[in-house]
Amino acid sequence: MTAAETAAARRDEPELGEGVHAVLATGERPPRPSALTMALTFGWRGLLKIKHVPEQLLDVTVTPVMFVLMFTYLFGGAIAGSTGAYLQFILPGILVMSVLFTTVYSGVTLNTDVTKGVVDRFRSLPIWSPAPLVGALLGDAARYLVAGLVIVVLGLILGYRPDAGPAGVVAAIALVVVFAFALSWAFTTLGLVMRAPNAVMNTGFMLLFPLTFLSNAFVEPSTLPAALEWFVGVNPISHVITAARGLMEGGATGGEIGLVLAEAAALTAIFAPLTTHLYRRA
Amino acid sequence: MSDGLAIEASGLVKEFGDTRAVDGVDLAVRPGTVYGILGPNGAGKTTTIKMLATLLRPDGGSARVLGHDVVAEADAVRSGVSLTGQLASVDEDLTGQENLILIGRLLGYSRSAARSRAADLLDAFGLADAAGRQVKNYSGGMRRRLDIAASIVVTPRLIFLDEPTTGLDPRSRSQVWDIVRALVGDGTTVLLCTQYLDEADQLAEGIAVIDSGRVIAEGTPAQLKASVGSGALRVRLLDPDRREDAARVLAERLGVEVVREADPAALSAPAADGARAAAAVAALADAGAEVADFALGQPSLDEVFMALTGHPAESGAPDGLADREEAA
Numbered sequence A: 001m002t003a004a005e006t007a008a009a010r011r012d013e014p015e016l017g018e019g020v021h022a023v024l025a026t027g028e029r030p031p032r033p034s035a036l037t038m039a040l041t042f043g044w045r046g047l048l049k050i051k052h053v054p055e056q057l058l059d060v061t062v063t064p065v066m067f068v069l070m071f072t073y074l075f076g077g078a079i080a081g082s083t084g085a086y087l088q089f090i091l092p093g094i095l096v097m098s099v100l101f102t103t104v105y106s107g108v109t110l111n112t113d114v115t116k117g118v119v120d121r122f123r124s125l126p127i128w129s130p131a132p133l134v135g136a137l138l139g140d141a142a143r144y145l146v147a148g149l150v151i152v153v154l155g156l157i158l159g160y161r162p163d164a165g166p167a168g169v170v171a172a173i174a175l176v177v178v179f180a181f182a183l184s185w186a187f188t189t190l191g192l193v194m195r196a197p198n199a200v201m202n203t204g205f206m207l208l209f210p211l212t213f214l215s216n217a218f219v220e221p222s223t224l225p226a227a228l229e230w231f232v233g234v235n236p237i238s239h240v241i242t243a244a245r246g247l248m249e250g251g252a253t254g255g256e257i258g259l260v261l262a263e264a265a266a267l268t269a270i271f272a273p274l275t276t277h278l279y280r281r282a
Numbered sequence B: 001m002s003d004g005l006a007i008e009a010s011g012l013v014k015e016f017g018d019t020r021a022v023d024g025v026d027l028a029v030r031p032g033t034v035y036g037i038l039g040p041n042g043a044g045k046t047t048t049i050k051m052l053a054t055l056l057r058p059d060g061g062s063a064r065v066l067g068h069d070v071v072a073e074a075d076a077v078r079s080g081v082s083l084t085g086q087l088a089s090v091d092e093d094l095t096g097q098e099n100l101i102l103i104g105r106l107l108g109y110s111r112s113a114a115r116s117r118a119a120d121l122l123d124a125f126g127l128a129d130a131a132g133r134q135v136k137n138y139s140g141g142m143r144r145r146l147d148i149a150a151s152i153v154v155t156p157r158l159i160f161l162d163e164p165t166t167g168l169d170p171r172s173r174s175q176v177w178d179i180v181r182a183l184v185g186d187g188t189t190v191l192l193c194t195q196y197l198d199e200a201d202q203l204a205e206g207i208a209v210i211d212s213g214r215v216i217a218e219g220t221p222a223q224l225k226a227s228v229g230s231g232a233l234r235v236r237l238l239d240p241d242r243r244e245d246a247a248r249v250l251a252e253r254l255g256v257e258v259v260r261e262a263d264p265a266a267l268s269a270p271a272a273d274g275a276r277a278a279a280a281v282a283a284l285a286d287a288g289a290e291v292a293d294f295a296l297g298q299p300s301l302d303e304v305f306m307a308l309t310g311h312p313a314e315s316g317a318p319d320g321l322a323d324r325e326e327a328a
């Protein structure tokens, strides 16, 4: 840039120096907020992202909606004898699936923050260091809720009838959201070890797809070969589906619900510290 | 602060696998000054800044920033510094206003105080009109300004700027420079990483030149230039065919060896004495070798870099001649 160009540039631009000077003079440091305020602030950021990029909700709801329609009308007759009976069977499973798929996006979002450099700013602030993670997952819970509601509403339109009524549905969604919150820690860990958001997405779905299909979402485990039946039996996603089905149909046992909560606690206990540790040195 | 330094690093080392990204860097930065870290791609600038800003833990050596150890007292360091990273560290999905409110809330402002602070900052940085737009729709210059604004939501005592003008057009660069001058005018210490040699020259009081993770030279811009020697006269002729005639005239007038540059119409020659150089240029016209443009100045930091490392900086300023006087 030549001196003449610089001078010309200065002429048609407002002088920034003066304004910056004034705004600096007014800055004084407010007291440090609580960890909760910080986490909620990051949760607010997550909600803003949903507001600005609503397409991200579309991504995670279109697939389960397609599954509901496809399985009900394509396979319903063959597997359960009637589309109505099959919808009644698979809807809780698809609810779980649709919410759990959403958890992969927690890892994708975090990876995007790292690759775009936003994380560097957060980590250089004097804040409670897990706040960005906890807050983001709280914001994501809103997404889980939307994903869950879409499936339930679609099911009701198509003729699904939860025997346990609205209370059962609410309880089922709540349980699934709790489990999703725990599972999303696994994907944030993945988000911090992978190089690019796309890689997180692909790996995440590669793990989650077989796990959701090798569950009791679509078929009665008793119809499966022994080895598969065993796997479906130990798959935590089957446990979530069993509990959700029980809550929606009535007849869920404390043991079924307790198992899901214990698995959620275990996932959190392993992956929350791991994510936090990796985040500190991202 | 023990001995009044804003940054005091000794023997900083960072290794990534086999790469020694930073290999024993010492720095001493006085408060209230702009200090430049100058180096080509991969020199270790970002890694050094990240260690000083507590984002990376050093593998060796130690550093105190604002009097606090960057490892043992990381939180105290964070309370006094701000980082504007190499990648504009703002959330592209949010609007400019939301970005600033977010930082304000995290630093303890109430909802309404964060909002009004954001408005003031957007005004001061010429972003008021874009306040409600998503950052992904900002130009590079706007994004940079927002990024710096986010760093001064609470006025920091020290700000790290990692290549703040890379990829900006001349106008945006000069805006960022204005901001840096305003900051330092207000007593903030600035640590500025740059690949642009003229940028360090324009802004910094002290410069460390780093290459392959080591400081290879340190001093004021003038000292660095002096270490390379006298200034130079550079001439471009209207007609390349007259170059040999012109070279003869210059050699005669200046009494030095004239360099024929890659550009077939360009010549350069060492010239310590401005008056004599001007007379030599005038003599060219008399000899019928019309001059398209000429520049007279101290050696650029590009030349300094060449002299220090034996290889050119991989990426100099687009036209790193800000310290030369141009004439048509």
Ligand SMILES: Nc1ncnc2c1ncn2[C@@H]1O[C@H](COP(=O)(O)OP(=O)(O)OP(=O)(O)O)[C@@H](O)[C@H]1O
Pocket: B016, B019, B020, B021, B022, B039, B040, B041, B042, B043, B044, B045, B046, B047, B048, B086, B195
């Ligand atoms: N996280 C990392 N893992 C492995 N190697 C890294 C990492 N960060 C930096 N490096 C390597 O360390 C060296 C110094 O990198 P650094 O980013 O500090 O350079 P720089 O001076 O900032 O360069 P640039 O001008 O390109 O930003 C490079 O060789 C780089 O490849």
Ligand SMILES: [Mg+2]
Pocket: B045, B046, B047, B086, B162
């Ligand atoms: Mg860098």
